[in-house]
Amino acid sequence: MIPMENLFLQIRDFLNIGWDIGNYTLTVEMLFYTFLVLLIGYLINRFLRSWLLNFIKDKDYVNSGGQRRIFKITRNLLILGTIIGCLKTLNLDFVLYELVINERFLNFRVSTIFMAIMVFLVAQFFDWIIARILINQYFEQRDKNPMVVNKLREPKDEKSIANKTIQYVVYAFAIILILNSFNIDFDFYTFQDGGHLSLLGILQAVFTILVARLIIWVFINIILYNYYKSSEVDIGSQFAINKLLAYAIYVFAVLFALQNNLHFNLNIILGGAAALMVGIGLGLQQTFNDLISGIILLFERTVEVGDVVEVGGMIGTITQIGIRTSVVQVRDNTSVVVPNSKFITENVINWSHNDDKVRFKLLIGVAYGSDTQKVKDLLLEAANNHKSVIKRPAPTIRFVDFADSSLNFELHFWSKQYIAIEDVKSDLRFAIDALFREHEIEIPFPQRDIWHRS
Secondary structure, three states, X not given: OOOHHHHHHHHHHHHOOEEEEOOEXXXXXXXXXXXXXXXXXXXXXXXXXXXHHHHHOOOOOOXXXXXXXXXXXXXXXXXXXXXXXXXXXXXXXXXXXXXXXXXXXXXXXXXXXXXXXXXXXXXXXXXXXXXXXXXXXXXXXXXXXXXXXXXXXXXXXXXXXXXXXXXXHHHHXXXXXXXXXXXXXXXXXXXXXXXXXXXHHHHHHHHHHHHHXXXXXXXXXXXXXXXXXXXXXXXXXXXXXXXXXXXXXXXHHHHHHHHHHXXXXXXXXXXXXXXXXXXXXXXXXXXXXXXXXXXXXXXXXXXOOOOXXXXXXXXXXXXXXXXXXXXXXXXXXXXEEXXXXXXXXOOOEEOOOOOOOEEEEEEEEEOOOOOHHHHHHHHHHHHHOOOOOOOOOOOEEEEEEEOOOOEEEEEEEXXXXXXXXXXXXXXXXXXXXXXXXXXXXXXXXXXXXXXXOO
């Protein structure tokens, strides 16, 4: 029986056996570790393929083309990883090119190039797994128990926005990793305090803003969405909370990027901004008035997204409240951009702020001598027969005046058709005219007696 110590020595001697090929030495140990790398790569490939098949099966949004693409990405990723491992074990990771730029030493190796390609493949992998599969799965589950959402305030596809946001974050991170792996960076400007504005700093600042955008999406569409649904928060309040949260996160992200990525001295910026804002404020008083008004609207919520308002002689639905202007969609389906100060300094009629119904009226005149009780009954019949007129509160008739040529009545009715109310009034006039003709109720026109002096 061979002693254990002698066995280890024999194994070590065997592993140290080598062959000289020019300036290169190949050993049994290198071949052994290369075999292990190939075996591990093969096993990981089999495991990932099996896992992906179970993960994406029975998903309608992943077609056969998408399955082939994700398998191809995974296969190429493992091949590159295996090649890099083999280069390391076989000591073939030699330097291709060396360069010095701005006192920065750039060392390009064979594995560095493969690593750069591998980073992009990893980005594609996460793009498909997160943006194309997990996001679709999340929206599929959410659509089974949807919350009522105002379509006017969400003109874009939420799923597309989520996919693009994740793609931007993943690929921006991949570019930063590649530049770091190649040690590539360029200084564009050096500050007096020693800070510098560089290529990587700019890319990292962009990445910070993209991450802020992703955080906003996660908060609004995952965390706050469930809160809105459980607490039955109205649409206007949802819009105000979402906007304020987005502004706060973006401001924090911009300040963080300026100080930590772009190396700006915020004290100098804030000091200069204070002096600059005085001059700008004098010239842009109305603009700042609109900005402050926008913040007041988001906090007070006297007008909200989805409200039907009358402002400046226009009647329409508020589709968006921005930081400076708001968008009102009027009856002819055109969008009017209204400065926010209009909602603060002028009288604004909000038809849907407190309730979802509004009382309207029609003025009707009949000839003297008409049966006023019959006129009242016919007006109520016309109103009650219209589907857009609410039955409770019931329509009412008011005898308002003995005019020069007519007896004047007002038909008061309640309706939820704010935007299409003129069509409702038109239908009622048609119906009233038909009923008056049927029952011989005359609608007079002005008459004058002219005396001609001879």
